[in-house]
Amino acid sequence: xxxxxxxxxxxxxLSLAVVLAATFYVQPRTMSYxxxxxxxxxxVPIALATIAQMFIITVNDLDLSIGPxxxxxxxxxxxxxxxxxxxxxxxxxxxxxxxxxxxxxxHLRNLPSIVVTLGLSFxxxxxxxxxxxxxxxxxxxxxxxxxxxxxxxxxxxxxxxxVIGLVVHVALMxxxxxxxxxxxxxxPKALARAGWSLLWTKVSMYLLAGFFGVxxxxxxxxxxxxxxxxxxxxxxxxxxxxxxLGGGEFVGGRVxxxxxxxxxxxxxxxxxxxxxxxxxPDWQIGAQGAILIIVLALRAAVTYGxxxx
Amino acid sequence: xxxxVIKLDGAEKSFGAVRALAGVDFSVRPGECxxxxxxxxxxxxxxxxxxxxxxxxxxxxxxxxxxxIEGTWTASRAQGDGVRCVFxxxxxxxxxxVAENVRITHGAIRGMGWKSRAGAxxxxxxxxxxxGHGIRPDDEISDLPIGKRQMAEIARAFTVTxxxxxxxILDEPTSSLDAVTAQQLLAxxxxxxxxxxxxxxxxxxxGEILAASDRIVVMKDGKVVAEKPAREFTRDxxxxxxxxEVRHSKTATAKTGKSExxxxxxxxxxxxxxxxxxxxxxxxLAGLAGHGQTRMLLQIYGRKNAEVKGxxxxxxxxxxxxxxxxxxxxxxxMSVRSVAALRRLGLIDVKAEQNLQGEWRKRMAIxxxxxxxxxxxxxxxxxxxxxxxxxxxxxxTIILMDDPMRGVDIGTxxxxxxxxxxxxxxxxxxxWYTTEFDELxxxxxxxxxxxxxxxxxxDRSELSEERVLQASFAEAVA
Numbered sequence: 001x002x003x004x005x006x007x008x009x010x011x012x013x014l015s016l017a018v019v020l021a022a023t024f025y026v027q028p029r030t031m032s033y034x035x036x037x038x039x040x041x042x043x044v045p046i047a048l049a050t051i052a053q054m055f056i057i058t059v060n061d062l063d064l065s066i067g068p069x070x071x072x073x074x075x076x077x078x079x080x081x082x083x084x085x086x087x088x089x090x091x092x093x094x095x096x097x098x099x100x101x102x103x104x105x106x107h108l109r110n111l112p113s114i115v116v117t118l119g120l121s122f123x124x125x126x127x128x129x130x131x132x133x134x135x136x137x138x139x140x141x142x143x144x145x146x147x148x149x150x151x152x153x154x155x156x157x158x159x160x161x162x163v164i165g166l167v168v169h170v171a172l173m174x175x176x177x178x179x180x181x182x183x184x185x186x187x188p189k190a191l192a193r194a195g196w197s198l199l200w201t202k203v204s205m206y207l208l209a210g211f212f213g214v215x216x217x218x219x220x221x222x223x224x225x226x227x228x229x230x231x232x233x234x235x236x237x238x239x240x241x242x243x244x245l246g247g248g249e250f251v252g253g254r255v256x257x258x259x260x261x262x263x264x265x266x267x268x269x270x271x272x273x274x275x276x277x278x279x280x281p282d283w284q285i286g287a288q289g290a291i292l293i294i295v296l297a298l299r300a301a302v303t304y305g306x307x308x309x
Numbered sequence: 310x311x312x313x314v315i316k317l318d319g320a321e322k323s324f325g326a327v328r329a330l331a332g333v334d335f336s337v338r339p340g341e342c343x344x345x346x347x348x349x350x351x352x353x354x355x356x357x358x359x360x361x362x363x364x365x366x367x368x369x370x371x372x373x374x375x376x377x378i379e380g381t382w383t384a385s386r387a388q389g390d391g392v393r394c395v396f397x398x399x400x401x402x403x404x405x406x407v408a409e410n411v412r413i414t415h416g417a418i419r420g421m422g423w424k425s426r427a428g429a430x431x432x433x434x435x436x437x438x439x440x441g442h443g444i445r446p447d448d449e450i451s452d453l454p455i456g457k458r459q460m461a462e463i464a465r466a467f468t469v470t471x472x473x474x475x476x477x478i479l480d481e482p483t484s485s486l487d488a489v490t491a492q493q494l495l496a497x498x499x500x501x502x503x504x505x506x507x508x509x510x511x512x513x514x515x516g517e518i519l520a521a522s523d524r525i526v527v528m529k530d531g532k533v534v535a536e537k538p539a540r541e542f543t544r545d546x547x548x549x550x551x552x553x554e555v556r557h558s559k560t561a562t563a564k565t566g567k568s569e570x571x572x573x574x575x576x577x578x579x580x581x582x583x584x585x586x587x588x589x590x591x592x593x594l595a596g597l598a599g600h601g602q603t604r605m606l607l608q609i610y611g612r613k614n615a616e617v618k619g620x621x622x623x624x625x626x627x628x629x630x631x632x633x634x635x636x637x638x639x640x641x642x643m644s645v646r647s648v649a650a651l652r653r654l655g656l657i658d659v660k661a662e663q664n665l666q667g668e669w670r671k672r673m674a675i676x677x678x679x680x681x682x683x684x685x686x687x688x689x690x691x692x693x694x695x696x697x698x699x700x701x702x703x704x705x706t707i708i709l710m711d712d713p714m715r716g717v718d719i720g721t722x723x724x725x726x727x728x729x730x731x732x733x734x735x736x737x738x739x740x741w742y743t744t745e746f747d748e749l750x751x752x753x754x755x756x757x758x759x760x761x762x763x764x765x766x767x768d769r770s771e772l773s774e775e776r777v778l779q780a781s782f783a784e785a786v787a
Binding site: 005174176177179180182183185186187189190191192193194195196252253254 | 361363383384385386387388389394396399400401402403404405409410412413414416418419420423424452
């Protein structure tokens, strides 16, 4: 009999394989270095945003501001970072610090993260529009160079995704610090009883989320080469969907960094796949939602069977 | 062996108006196993939490290893000084593996190869305490049955890295263990105290306490009421020590006109004794907290494997989490159970609703000048009255009460008792889980629960605190 627990862990990878196979079937020409590069290039910023979201979900919170935050990072980088690298770096660090402060606020005042981050999403968007009222600005050249880097044999986005996934996997799943972070999601009371500070755990996870949000914004700017406040609005839902597709759960500290990256790749590919199917853009979000529901229904079925077994 | 591992002098702790600890002197010597017993609300858990640093005492001196503790005694200080605690509700992270949970209590387990070190540590300790345990260090906690989780947590408390191990507090450690593993644990306790580690053992199984402890401390109402070497106690003298000295005179309310009318509730799935409640009866559910009383109420409410004749209403005990609607008015909190009956043409008949609210404010004597005020403007006792009004104003003939008098002042209690009596006389059935002995005097019959089942049924004439205690603490095989 198939091991159901293994099946559940393999599900994100299987979903990716199915979507990839379907894409190759519909459009065989994508089965090439160039095709994959083109299809997956936007997967890198999505994967980074998904990792950011995953850190927040690890401690049982949800970040509804990551999309506009990524957009804001793009706007700051296309203006401030381009004109004055020192000030630009300072501004980006300040943005990460803001994330940490929000984490502290949410923990100390025991606020629902959804409400706080939903409010913040408008703040980020507002600042971004103030900085860059209409699309424009320029990406720093080094950023463009990184993002258009041609890796031999394997397309860059795939290499980047694997590296991101592995690094975060080791940090969160295998390090002794990662255990504390996941424990804070699994049983905060037990963690406090063992003498750990829940405040610092939460703040560190928010800081990490801010850091990966900045990386996401930078990588997106490197691809688009000019910024737009609204460019990443959809990332909020993409990132949540990516974490969940990748086998994570909303509460209980159950997350999987590799799964989250795979989830992000699946979502990015699903977009291309639907374009190849010539589904009108009006229906695409709905179709993506349908894919999400199918995968989650499969997982629920597997988990249900596992509990009964 | 001289000196003390930990010592409390005149420890006090209050939660609002409730005094959980009223001046407790308590000490543990090195290599000693102290048994701690007492009935619900005696203050055992509070005492334990104060020792473990998870609660702060309101007054009193604490010294650890002979040193007086200044400032706050936190969980991490306790950890550093070698005080460990196995809490009754388990303190493992369900999403982590056994080895990862070991890492959480040991700051020193870090760096390269930490996972295998943590795994080896816990595996060795599990082998020592529970030979043949069948737990692998990389098993995820949520995949383990409850008994194995408890074994893992107990073993974790005895693992040592850089911090010393001086005192382990075990709160009902055998509650989920089978007889064999429980014996293994008790044998290990003797062995570990021989090595100089002190242990505080809390258990409702008096046989365990008598067998494993050197000294037994009996608590009641936030005080230590008896303290003697274990060999000077017997089961009966322990039970007697937990009870109160003064015999309560029975409330002089003979059952007025006990109607011979039929059965209202009958449940036969809780052990050998069936729970039966007739119309007009007040039925008490007693025993230690968490032994199946609330589950029984929910079973009746959900009509699962229970014969229930008539509409049912539930009075919650935990007002904050299951009782009041925080942002609603007093009136709406009272009428919410009855909105179905107050409908006219599919909408709520506002006039009838207001009448109901006004009537029950008067009948329950809820102290407010306007039922449209927010529920939180009331004191705790009056909030509870509003919850009673919610149940009594409804069409329910069976009222389930889940220890509803927690933290309610004595005056309010008397008013509610009178109300229950008159409503029962009018034909309503009350099933009343209570942790207070005195309240059982109001019941026609009391069922005592242990380990999710009914172990005794006591009519009012047979009811005594001693008998309830005997039944609550009885061993599986007498």
